[in-house]
Amino acid sequence: MSDVLKALKLLKEKKWIDLTHTFGPSSPHFAALKDAEVSTAFDHNDGFFVQNFSFPGQYGTHIDTPIHFVPNQRYLEEMDLKELVLPMIVIDKSDEVRKNPDFTIQVDDILTFEKEYGEIEPDTFVAIRTDWSKRWPDQEALENKDDASVGHTPGWSVEALSFLFNERSIKAVGHETFDTDAAKDVQKNGRLIAEYYVLEQDTFQIELLTNLDQIPPKGAAIFALAPKFEKASGFPVRAFAILP
Numbered sequence: 001m002s003d004v005l006k007a008l009k010l011l012k013e014k015k016w017i018d019l020t021h022t023f024g025p026s027s028p029h030f031a032a033l034k035d036a037e038v039s040t041a042f043d044h045n046d047g048f049f050v051q052n053f054s055f056p057g058q059y060g061t062h063i064d065t066p067i068h069f070v071p072n073q074r075y076l077e078e079m080d081l082k083e084l085v086l087p088m089i090v091i092d093k094s095d096e097v098r099k100n101p102d103f104t105i106q107v108d109d110i111l112t113f114e115k116e117y118g119e120i121e122p123d124t125f126v127a128i129r130t131d132w133s134k135r136w137p138d139q140e141a142l143e144n145k146d147d148a149s150v151g152h153t154p155g156w157s158v159e160a161l162s163f164l165f166n167e168r169s170i171k172a173v174g175h176e177t178f179d180t181d182a183a184k185d186v187q188k189n190g191r192l193i194a195e196y197y198v199l200e201q202d203t204f205q206i207e208l209l210t211n212l213d214q215i216p217p218k219g220a221a222i223f224a225l226a227p228k229f230e231k232a233s234g235f236p237v238r239a240f241a242i243l244p
Helices: 002-014 096-097 107-116 139-143 160-168 183-189 192-198
Strands: 016-018 036-041 050-054 062-064 087-092 124-130 170-174 205-207 220-223 232-235 238-242
Touching: 036 087, 050 096, 107 160, 160 192, 183 192, 192 205
Parallel strands: 087 124, 124 170, 170 205
Antiparallel strands: 016 238, 036 050, 062 205, 062 232, 087 220, 220 238
C-alpha cells in the first residue's frame, strides 16, 4: 500500500466534522446581497434532472479571496490547493460573546490562549469560536439589531489580526459571523477595515463557519473545497475538519 493510501486510511479512521451550513434561497446572508434562486432546467420526464442556480459568491459558508477587497490581487482559481488544507486553531471566546455580543478579540486574548495551549504555529488557519452559528438560520438573530436598528455582532480586531499574521505568521482566518469586523467597529469606521486587512495579506478567510464547538483548540486540520470558477472573488465552500 502506498504512503498516500496509508495516510488516507488513517484519516478515514478519524472523526470528520462538517463546518458548513446548508444554504438555499431562504438562508441568511449579508443584507446587501440578493436571495439565492434555484430553478429546474430539466426534470426526470426529460430523462435527467438539471437545476439552474443563481447566488452571490459570498453566500452561505464561503471563502473570500484577496480580490474580494483588494484590487489586482488573486482570484479563487489562483489559490493553491495546499493553501486550502491547513492545521486548524480554534480560539474559544463563546462565553465572552454570550455576555457581550459586541466582543472583539484582542491580542491579550490570543496570549491567554497561548499560555494554556502553547504558541500558535506558522501557516495555520485560526478561527474564533463565538457560537454565533447557533443562530442560523435566523437572519434577525444573526444580525442582532437593537431597537434603533444598530447591529451587535462580535468580530476580530485589526490588532489581533496583525499580531497573528506578523508575529505568528499564520495563513488564514475564519469566523461564524457575516463579517470579519464586529458590528460596532463597522459603525465606528464606516468600512470593514479588519476584513480588508486580512485580504490585503494575499490570503483568504472563511465566513459563516459552524460546528466550531466540536473542534479542539489545536490538532485538527481544515479542508476548504470550492469550485474553480473563473475570476471568482469568493464562493460557497464545503469546509470540514478532521480531528486528531
